[in-house]
Amino acid sequence: MADEILEIKKLNKSYDDITALSDFSISLKKGEILGLLGPNGAGKTTLISILSGTVKDFTGSVTFKGKNLFSNRKLKNHLGIVPQDMAFYEELNAVDNLLFWGGLYDIPSGKLKKRAAELLEIMELKERAKEPIKNFSGGMKRRLNVAIGLIHEPELLLLDEPTVGIDVHAKVKLLEIIRNVGEKGTSIIFTTHQLMEAEEICSRIVIMDKGAILANGTLDELIKIVGEKELVDIAGDFPAHRIAEILKKIKDVDILSVTDNLANLTLDNTDRIPSLLELFFKNDIKVSDLKIKSPNLETVFLKLTGRSLRD
Ligand SMILES: Nc1ncnc2c1ncn2[C@@H]1O[C@H](COP(=O)(O)OP(=O)(O)O)[C@@H](O)[C@H]1O
Ligand SMILES: [Mg+2]
Known part of the structure; x- marks a missing residue:
């Protein structure tokens, strides 16, 4: 369909005898925030890693805006990836980290600087922008991690458990920021093992376990599975x-x-x-x-x- 930005078809991935993804198919419409909810080991990171190109040896297909994601190298530049495990230069400050990661894309330097400043503002990190990352709290690091994923203005943002390890206050703030990013038109896939997060910010939720999809729908649709009980x-x-x-x-x-x-x-x-x-x-x-x-x-x-x- 025309408004589908991403179509994932029948992904299968195993690590030796462990099935990480099993006939996994979903599609994502432009502007949707899709929550991928599943316990530890469900296959969430495997999916994000396949989309970001760091996990190979799988079968199935992924099309992004109608084109094969894996055979068009440039398409990857439209994806923003926020990995579960954060990677920063701890000795560098937030601006320099953003400029470093942004420098990997073909962005004119003036534009990159402007974008970095904008993101620091959005992530409420402006006041601390010149401090080395090693001084940052867990919540600040998570927000910077999201900022790095957004530096090149991707059309699709992949967030892998972005709230793990931060306190409730920091989590609420981060979820609000992510919701705002979605409202401005960025499509998002957001993985979590926390129900509350999926309920709160996702327009649609996919429940997965052991590499397979168990249910896919809006919160109301999913709750109907249980019935009026x-x-x-x-x-x-x-x-x-x-x-x-x-x-x-x-x-x-x-x-x-x-x-x-x-x-x-x-x-x-x-x-x-x-x-x-x-x-x-x-x-x-x-x-x-x-x-x-x-x-x-x-x-x-x-x-x-x-x-x-x-x-
Ligand atoms: N590099 C790996 N080698 C072997 N097994 C792996 C590897 N990565 C993930 N797995 C296994 O694949 C399954 C899915 O893992 P993962 O995608 O990390 O799940 P989630 O992110 O939902 O916790 C798990 O059983 C996990 O142990
Ligand atoms: Mg994971």
Whole structure:
């Protein structure tokens, strides 16, 4: 389709006997912020690395604005890559780091300097621009990392877990900056293992695990996978198999996950909770806590994988 900026088709990548990507296909429209949500080891970095050209020996195709990304070297200049592991010259200051990385592209020097100054302003690093990076906080480094990815005004920005290792305040600020970059028209692929981030800034979310896509849609569309149900978390003193046995016998209960001392399920109607508790009591299952929540991405992930994203 004409407004599709990126089309990824059937990417497969293995490292020896580990499958990192399995028939992975997605497309991205211009101006979209696509969240790629998956636990550690899901294959997020492998995908970003294939797109940025640092991982090879894969099968499948990627077209960027209708052209093969891998056979048109110049196309790569339209991509901005913000790797999970940051790479700076720690002794250099923020401006010099930006000028160094920007210098790798064919940008006239006056324009490059102007762009660096603009980005330092956007990233709220202007006041600290002349200090060596080694003095920077984690949040400041992450913001500089994003600035480096944007130095050549790419049409597509690839962010690989850009908020890892920073405090909540720094994270909120960075997410806001990324949202603003998206609103100005840059298309973004944003990987994360944190549900809240995906819920907050992505216009569309792809849930992946073990190299494969489990779901792809807007937040509302994904939540419909769980249906119009209430999510119930039950904690107590019970072995997994005992509570599973009992829950399985009850109609309208959908078990999302069961471990020792914790069960997550969905119920059509919370009116059923008193009778549920009575049944536990009769079967000598000790419940210490019961929480009712509205379905969110966590519920969707549980439903799709039987595991919590945090596991
Ligand atoms: N260089 C590598 N050599 C061997 N296995 C790798 C390598 N890179 C990644 N993997 C494996 O591929 C899978 C996907 O990893 P990765 O793409 O880093 O996932 P994510 O970024 O979602 O955590 C994991 O099982 C990981 O251990
Ligand atoms: Mg990763």
